[in-house]
Amino acid sequence: MTLGESTTGRILPRSIDTTNDISPCILYTNDTYINDAKETVTENRLVIAIPPEVAQVQGYGNRAPEDYIERNEIFRIPFFTNYCQAWKGGNLGHHIWVSVKITAITVAGTVIFATLTAYAFARMNFVGKDVLFGILLATLMIPGIVQNLPNFLLVNEIGRIFGTEGWFATTLGFSFCDQPNCWINNWPALTIPFMAPAISIFLLRQHFASIPYELWDAAQIDGAGHVRFLLQIVLPLSKAALFVVVLFAFIGAWNELAWPLLVTVGSDEWRPIAVGLQSFFNEEANFPHLRMAGSMIAILPILILYAFTQRTFIEGLSQSGLKG
Secondary structure (H helix, E strand, O other): OEEEEEEEEEEEOOOOOOHHHOOOEEEEEEEEEEOOOOOEEEEEEEEEEEOHHHHHHHOOOOOOOOOOOOOOOOOOOOOOHHHHHHHHHOOHHHHHHHHHHHHHHHHHHHHHHHHHHHHHHHHOOOOOHHHHHHHHHHHHHOOHHHHHHHHHHHHHHHHHHHOOOOHHHHHHOOOOOOOOOOOOOOHHHHHHHHOOOHHHHHHHHHHHHOOOHHHHHHHHHOOOOHHHHHHHHHOHHHHHHHHHHHHHHHHHHHHOOHHHHHHOOOOOOOOOHHHHHHHHHHHOOOOHHHHHHHHHHHHHHHHHHHHHHHHHHHHHHHHOOOOO
8 A cells, every 4th residue: 555645634614413433523644545457546535623612612613524524424534644755844854854864973073072072080199170061061051042152152263263264265275165164054163062072070979980090000000191090991891871971862863953053054054853843834824634644753753662671761860979
Protein backbone atom coordinates (compact mmCIF):
# COMPACT_ATOMS: atom_id res chain seq x y z
CA MET A 1 0.00 0.00 0.00
CA THR A 2 1.39 3.37 -1.03
CA LEU A 3 0.39 6.37 1.02
CA GLY A 4 -1.00 9.25 -0.98
CA GLU A 5 -2.47 12.66 -0.44
CA SER A 6 -5.13 13.32 2.15
CA THR A 7 -7.46 16.02 3.34
CA THR A 8 -7.17 16.51 7.05
CA GLY A 9 -9.79 16.75 9.74
CA ARG A 10 -12.81 18.96 9.37
CA ILE A 11 -15.88 19.45 11.58
CA LEU A 12 -18.89 18.39 9.57
CA PRO A 13 -22.45 19.72 9.98
CA ARG A 14 -25.64 17.79 9.79
CA SER A 15 -29.17 18.40 10.95
CA ILE A 16 -29.77 17.17 14.47
CA ASP A 17 -30.79 13.57 14.03
CA THR A 18 -29.85 10.72 16.31
CA THR A 19 -31.44 7.99 14.22
CA ASN A 20 -29.28 5.06 13.20
CA ASP A 21 -26.82 6.05 15.90
CA ILE A 22 -25.11 8.59 13.64
CA SER A 23 -23.43 11.61 15.18
CA PRO A 24 -24.72 14.96 13.85
CA CYS A 25 -21.20 16.37 13.89
CA ILE A 26 -17.97 14.47 13.39
CA LEU A 27 -14.30 15.09 12.91
CA TYR A 28 -12.87 12.99 10.11
CA THR A 29 -10.02 12.58 7.66
CA ASN A 30 -9.92 11.37 4.07
CA ASP A 31 -7.11 8.98 3.17
CA THR A 32 -6.11 8.23 -0.40
CA TYR A 33 -3.95 5.19 -1.08
CA ILE A 34 -3.21 2.60 -3.77
CA ASN A 35 -4.49 -0.88 -2.96
CA ASP A 36 -3.07 -4.23 -4.02
CA ALA A 37 -4.96 -4.05 -7.31
CA LYS A 38 -3.18 -0.78 -8.19
CA GLU A 39 -6.43 1.14 -7.77
CA THR A 40 -6.66 4.53 -6.11
CA VAL A 41 -8.99 4.30 -3.13
CA THR A 42 -10.27 7.13 -0.93
CA GLU A 43 -11.79 6.25 2.43
CA ASN A 44 -13.16 8.30 5.29
CA ARG A 45 -11.65 7.73 8.73
CA LEU A 46 -13.52 8.72 11.84
CA VAL A 47 -11.45 10.71 14.31
CA ILE A 48 -14.05 11.76 16.88
CA ALA A 49 -17.83 11.93 17.08
CA ILE A 50 -19.20 15.06 18.72
CA PRO A 51 -22.39 14.62 20.79
CA PRO A 52 -25.52 16.48 19.61
CA GLU A 53 -25.68 18.73 22.69
CA VAL A 54 -22.10 19.87 22.14
CA ALA A 55 -22.78 20.47 18.47
CA GLN A 56 -25.79 22.64 19.33
CA VAL A 57 -23.72 24.81 21.68
CA GLN A 58 -20.54 25.06 19.62
CA GLY A 59 -22.11 25.35 16.19
CA TYR A 60 -21.23 23.48 13.04
CA GLY A 61 -18.42 23.53 10.53
CA ASN A 62 -18.64 24.37 6.86
CA ARG A 63 -18.12 21.16 4.94
CA ALA A 64 -20.33 18.07 4.63
CA PRO A 65 -19.12 14.56 3.87
CA GLU A 66 -20.15 12.64 0.81
CA ASP A 67 -21.61 9.97 3.03
CA TYR A 68 -22.28 9.67 6.72
CA ILE A 69 -19.94 7.77 9.02
CA GLU A 70 -21.36 5.77 11.87
CA ARG A 71 -19.91 5.90 15.35
CA ASN A 72 -18.64 2.34 15.12
CA GLU A 73 -16.26 3.31 12.27
CA ILE A 74 -12.70 2.33 13.17
CA PHE A 75 -9.24 2.82 11.74
CA ARG A 76 -9.15 -0.38 9.72
CA ILE A 77 -5.93 0.56 7.88
CA PRO A 78 -3.14 2.28 9.87
CA PHE A 79 -1.95 5.49 8.28
CA PHE A 80 0.72 8.09 9.01
CA THR A 81 -0.55 10.86 6.80
CA ASN A 82 0.03 13.62 9.34
CA TYR A 83 3.67 12.65 9.82
CA CYS A 84 4.26 12.52 6.07
CA GLN A 85 2.67 15.93 5.58
CA ALA A 86 4.61 17.47 8.46
CA TRP A 87 7.89 15.97 7.23
CA LYS A 88 7.38 17.26 3.70
CA GLY A 89 5.62 20.55 4.43
CA GLY A 90 8.10 21.66 7.09
CA ASN A 91 11.19 20.36 5.26
CA LEU A 92 12.00 18.59 8.52
CA GLY A 93 14.48 16.23 6.90
CA HIS A 94 16.83 19.12 6.08
CA HIS A 95 16.49 20.70 9.51
CA ILE A 96 17.06 17.40 11.30
CA TRP A 97 20.24 16.79 9.29
CA VAL A 98 21.45 20.27 10.23
CA SER A 99 20.69 19.53 13.89
CA VAL A 100 22.62 16.26 13.66
CA LYS A 101 25.71 18.07 12.37
CA ILE A 102 25.45 20.89 14.92
CA THR A 103 24.87 18.44 17.77
CA ALA A 104 27.79 16.21 16.76
CA ILE A 105 30.22 19.14 16.60
CA THR A 106 28.96 20.62 19.87
CA VAL A 107 29.13 17.31 21.74
CA ALA A 108 32.65 16.58 20.49
CA GLY A 109 33.86 20.06 21.45
CA THR A 110 32.19 19.87 24.85
CA VAL A 111 33.82 16.56 25.70
CA ILE A 112 37.27 17.87 24.75
CA PHE A 113 37.24 21.35 26.26
CA ALA A 114 35.09 20.63 29.31
CA THR A 115 37.26 17.63 30.17
CA LEU A 116 40.50 19.58 29.94
CA THR A 117 39.12 22.51 31.94
CA ALA A 118 37.61 20.28 34.63
CA TYR A 119 40.85 18.32 34.99
CA ALA A 120 42.82 21.52 35.47
CA PHE A 121 40.46 22.66 38.23
CA ALA A 122 40.40 19.24 39.93
CA ARG A 123 43.96 17.92 39.72
CA MET A 124 46.32 20.83 39.03
CA ASN A 125 47.48 23.77 41.16
CA PHE A 126 47.82 27.26 39.72
CA VAL A 127 47.40 30.82 40.91
CA GLY A 128 43.77 31.94 41.18
CA LYS A 129 42.27 28.48 40.69
CA ASP A 130 39.62 28.87 43.39
CA VAL A 131 38.71 32.38 42.25
CA LEU A 132 38.31 31.31 38.64
CA PHE A 133 36.23 28.31 39.66
CA GLY A 134 34.00 30.56 41.77
CA ILE A 135 33.50 32.88 38.79
CA LEU A 136 32.65 29.87 36.66
CA LEU A 137 30.01 28.77 39.16
CA ALA A 138 28.61 32.30 39.30
CA THR A 139 27.89 32.16 35.57
CA LEU A 140 25.40 29.38 36.28
CA MET A 141 23.13 31.99 37.88
CA ILE A 142 23.01 34.07 34.67
CA PRO A 143 20.06 33.11 32.44
CA GLY A 144 21.14 31.84 29.06
CA ILE A 145 18.92 34.31 27.21
CA VAL A 146 20.78 37.19 28.87
CA GLN A 147 24.08 35.88 27.50
CA ASN A 148 22.85 35.90 23.91
CA LEU A 149 23.55 39.59 23.25
CA PRO A 150 27.21 39.68 24.39
CA ASN A 151 27.79 36.30 22.75
CA PHE A 152 26.35 37.58 19.49
CA LEU A 153 28.55 40.69 19.52
CA LEU A 154 31.61 38.54 20.19
CA VAL A 155 30.74 35.97 17.53
CA ASN A 156 30.01 38.70 14.99
CA GLU A 157 33.38 40.39 15.53
CA ILE A 158 35.37 37.15 15.46
CA GLY A 159 33.57 36.05 12.31
CA ARG A 160 34.55 39.28 10.58
CA ILE A 161 38.22 38.69 11.39
CA PHE A 162 38.17 35.45 9.39
CA GLY A 163 35.99 36.85 6.57
CA THR A 164 36.82 38.42 3.23
CA GLU A 165 37.15 41.87 4.79
CA GLY A 166 38.85 40.83 8.03
CA TRP A 167 42.40 40.90 9.32
CA PHE A 168 43.54 37.74 7.58
CA ALA A 169 42.29 38.99 4.19
CA THR A 170 43.75 42.49 4.47
CA THR A 171 47.04 41.53 6.14
CA LEU A 172 47.90 38.03 4.94
CA GLY A 173 45.93 38.05 1.71
CA PHE A 174 43.60 35.10 2.36
CA SER A 175 40.34 34.41 4.15
CA PHE A 176 38.73 31.31 5.59
CA CYS A 177 35.51 31.68 3.59
CA ASP A 178 33.99 33.65 0.72
CA GLN A 179 31.71 35.71 2.98
CA PRO A 180 32.36 38.93 4.94
CA ASN A 181 31.54 37.00 8.12
CA CYS A 182 32.66 33.37 8.41
CA TRP A 183 30.70 32.61 11.56
CA ILE A 184 27.24 34.11 11.04
CA ASN A 185 24.99 31.75 9.05
CA ASN A 186 27.56 29.01 9.54
CA TRP A 187 28.35 26.20 11.96
CA PRO A 188 30.99 28.02 14.11
CA ALA A 189 28.43 30.46 15.51
CA LEU A 190 26.07 27.60 16.35
CA THR A 191 28.63 25.36 18.06
CA ILE A 192 31.76 27.09 19.39
CA PRO A 193 30.03 29.29 22.03
CA PHE A 194 28.58 26.13 23.63
CA MET A 195 31.65 23.90 23.71
CA ALA A 196 32.58 24.57 27.35
CA PRO A 197 29.38 25.02 29.38
CA ALA A 198 29.83 25.74 33.06
CA ILE A 199 27.52 22.94 34.17
CA SER A 200 29.57 20.34 32.28
CA ILE A 201 32.84 21.64 33.70
CA PHE A 202 31.36 21.59 37.21
CA LEU A 203 30.07 18.01 36.93
CA LEU A 204 33.34 16.69 35.55
CA ARG A 205 35.42 18.62 38.06
CA GLN A 206 33.41 17.13 40.93
CA HIS A 207 33.89 13.64 39.59
CA PHE A 208 37.60 14.08 38.86
CA ALA A 209 38.13 15.40 42.40
CA SER A 210 36.64 12.20 43.84
CA ILE A 211 39.33 10.02 42.23
CA PRO A 212 41.88 9.00 44.94
CA TYR A 213 45.17 10.87 44.85
CA GLU A 214 46.96 7.56 45.45
CA LEU A 215 46.33 6.76 41.80
CA TRP A 216 48.13 9.96 40.80
CA ASP A 217 51.06 9.09 43.05
CA ALA A 218 51.27 5.62 41.51
CA ALA A 219 51.10 7.09 38.01
CA GLN A 220 53.95 9.47 38.80
CA ILE A 221 56.08 6.57 40.02
CA ASP A 222 55.51 4.88 36.65
CA GLY A 223 56.62 8.07 34.91
CA ALA A 224 53.18 9.24 33.78
CA GLY A 225 52.38 12.91 33.39
CA HIS A 226 49.07 14.71 33.48
CA VAL A 227 48.14 13.82 29.89
CA ARG A 228 48.75 10.11 30.32
CA PHE A 229 47.07 10.09 33.73
CA LEU A 230 44.02 11.80 32.24
CA LEU A 231 43.74 9.51 29.23
CA GLN A 232 44.56 6.16 30.84
CA ILE A 233 43.17 6.50 34.37
CA VAL A 234 40.81 9.45 34.84
CA LEU A 235 38.69 9.10 31.70
CA PRO A 236 38.12 5.32 31.99
CA LEU A 237 36.91 5.90 35.56
CA SER A 238 34.61 8.74 34.47
CA LYS A 239 32.50 7.14 31.75
CA ALA A 240 29.20 7.77 33.56
CA ALA A 241 30.02 11.43 34.22
CA LEU A 242 31.16 11.90 30.63
CA PHE A 243 27.92 10.42 29.42
CA VAL A 244 25.93 12.93 31.48
CA VAL A 245 27.93 15.72 29.86
CA VAL A 246 27.28 14.25 26.42
CA LEU A 247 23.55 13.99 27.12
CA PHE A 248 23.33 17.57 28.41
CA ALA A 249 25.24 18.85 25.37
CA PHE A 250 23.05 16.82 23.02
CA ILE A 251 19.78 18.08 24.49
CA GLY A 252 20.99 21.68 24.64
CA ALA A 253 22.20 21.72 21.04
CA TRP A 254 19.13 19.90 19.73
CA ASN A 255 16.56 22.10 21.47
CA GLU A 256 18.27 25.49 21.10
CA LEU A 257 15.95 28.05 19.49
CA ALA A 258 16.73 31.65 20.44
CA TRP A 259 20.43 31.54 19.56
CA PRO A 260 20.01 30.02 16.05
CA LEU A 261 17.40 32.67 15.29
CA LEU A 262 20.05 35.34 16.00
CA VAL A 263 22.92 33.87 14.00
CA THR A 264 21.05 32.37 11.02
CA VAL A 265 19.59 35.45 9.39
CA GLY A 266 17.84 35.13 6.06
CA SER A 267 19.08 31.60 5.34
CA ASP A 268 17.78 28.10 6.09
CA GLU A 269 21.08 26.39 5.29
CA TRP A 270 22.15 26.08 8.93
CA ARG A 271 18.82 26.35 10.74
CA PRO A 272 18.28 23.42 13.14
CA ILE A 273 15.08 21.52 13.80
CA ALA A 274 13.83 23.87 16.54
CA VAL A 275 13.89 26.86 14.17
CA GLY A 276 12.46 24.86 11.30
CA LEU A 277 9.66 23.61 13.53
CA GLN A 278 8.79 27.13 14.62
CA SER A 279 8.57 28.26 11.00
CA PHE A 280 6.37 25.27 10.27
CA PHE A 281 4.12 26.18 13.21
CA ASN A 282 3.68 29.69 11.83
CA GLU A 283 2.70 28.32 8.43
CA GLU A 284 0.37 25.64 9.78
CA ALA A 285 -1.17 27.55 12.69
CA ASN A 286 -4.67 26.25 11.87
CA PHE A 287 -3.66 22.59 11.68
CA PRO A 288 -2.81 21.37 15.19
CA HIS A 289 -2.55 17.75 14.05
CA LEU A 290 0.37 18.67 11.78
CA ARG A 291 1.99 20.69 14.54
CA MET A 292 1.74 17.76 16.94
CA ALA A 293 3.17 15.40 14.34
CA GLY A 294 6.09 17.74 13.69
CA SER A 295 6.76 18.07 17.42
CA MET A 296 6.77 14.30 17.80
CA ILE A 297 9.31 13.94 15.01
CA ALA A 298 11.53 16.59 16.61
CA ILE A 299 11.59 15.10 20.11
CA LEU A 300 11.85 11.46 19.04
CA PRO A 301 15.70 11.30 19.01
CA ILE A 302 15.90 12.65 22.57
CA LEU A 303 13.22 10.25 23.80
CA ILE A 304 15.03 7.28 22.28
CA LEU A 305 18.40 8.38 23.66
CA TYR A 306 17.11 8.89 27.18
CA ALA A 307 15.01 5.71 27.16
CA PHE A 308 18.06 3.54 26.50
CA THR A 309 20.48 5.45 28.75
CA GLN A 310 18.39 6.42 31.77
CA ARG A 311 20.31 4.21 34.22
CA THR A 312 23.71 5.50 33.10
CA PHE A 313 22.46 9.07 33.26
CA ILE A 314 21.27 8.75 36.86
CA GLU A 315 24.46 6.95 37.86
CA GLY A 316 26.61 9.70 36.37
CA LEU A 317 24.71 12.44 38.17
CA SER A 318 24.98 10.68 41.52
CA GLN A 319 28.72 10.04 41.16
CA SER A 320 29.45 13.63 40.12
CA GLY A 321 28.42 15.03 43.51
CA LEU A 322 30.33 12.76 45.87
CA LYS A 323 33.15 15.18 46.63
CA GLY A 324 33.41 18.97 46.48
